[in-house]
Amino acid sequence: MVKGKAEVRAVRKPSPFDGRGEITVRELLDGPDQMYGKGRVFAHTTVYPGSELGYHVHQDESETYYILSGVGQFNDNGVMREVKAGDVTFTGAGEGHGLANTGNEPIEMIALILYR
Template identity: 65%
Template sequence: MIRKNNEKETVRKPAPFNGVGEITVRSLLNGPEEMSQKGRVFGHTTVYPNSEIGYHIHTGDSETYYILSGTGRYNDNGTLVTVSAGDVTYCAPGEGHGLACIGDEPIEMIALILYE
């Protein structure tokens, strides 16, 4: 399978999990069917300045962020850590996380959610 850039599903929407502002999600793979039933999200996400993906707990899956650009405040189970380009975050099943864009530049990241 090859998905050309202009074939990706792109959605700009309110930040999830009672977050603030907006995000854009570009689906790199479209759900479990394209991920061998091992995950549900593989996407390129933009978190805009003054926007935040709200804190949430993962049940039955894990989530990894690979930060491409921008600066954020990552909530790792209640511990706040500044993240920037090149950093990787991991939220295991049963744990929680959130991410706020704290710079003037949007956060660009790859998000991957895999089933437990």
């Protein structure tokens, strides 16, 4: 299977997880079916300047971000860390996280959610 750029579904989401601003999520795989039931998200996500994914907790799943470009503040269970291109974050089951774009350019990242 090859999914051309025009076939990748993109969805703009306002104020995700009670954050601010908006993000765009491009679904690279079509959820659990294409992930053999092992996860639910494999996506290219854009967090625009001034926007934020609000803090939220994952139950029975993990979420990993691979930062492609941009700069932000990552809330890792209440501990704030700067993230930039090349950084990887991991939030395990029962843990929480959030991400605020603190730069002047969009944060581009790959997001992966896997079931426990």
